[in-house]
Amino acid sequence: MSRSESGITLVALIITIIILVILAAVSITAVTNSRIIDVATNGTANYAQEQRRENETMENSVDFMNEKVESIDRILHPEKYSTN
Numbered sequence: 001m002s003r004s005e006s007g008i009t010l011v012a013l014i015i016t017i018i019i020l021v022i023l024a025a026v027s028i029t030a031v032t033n034s035r036i037i038d039v040a041t042n043g044t045a046n047y048a049q050e051q052r053r054e055n056e057t058m059e060n061s062v063d064f065m066n067e068k069v070e071s072i073d074r075i076l077h078p079e080k081y082s083t084n
Contacts, residue, residue, distance in 0.1 A: 031037065074081050
């Protein structure tokens with residue numbers, strides 16, 4: 001009498017687990033050796049610094065534009081700024 005069994009065998013399960021462990025080890029080694037985490041951390045710091053610089057530039061631009069608008073307004077409407 002022969003028995004026909006379907007399903008995964010214990011050997012196939014062990015081989016699959018071993019392969020997954022090897023792939024995980026290779027992936028972790030690749031991530032740590034390629035310094036991806038360091039690059040991502042530096043990128044975050046650089047982004048924050050550039051964002052501050054951009055905000056300063058925008059504030060300076062707004063101040064500059066306000067000065068120019070006031071200067072033009074003084075030329076076009078001198079009566080508003082006269083001291084008499």
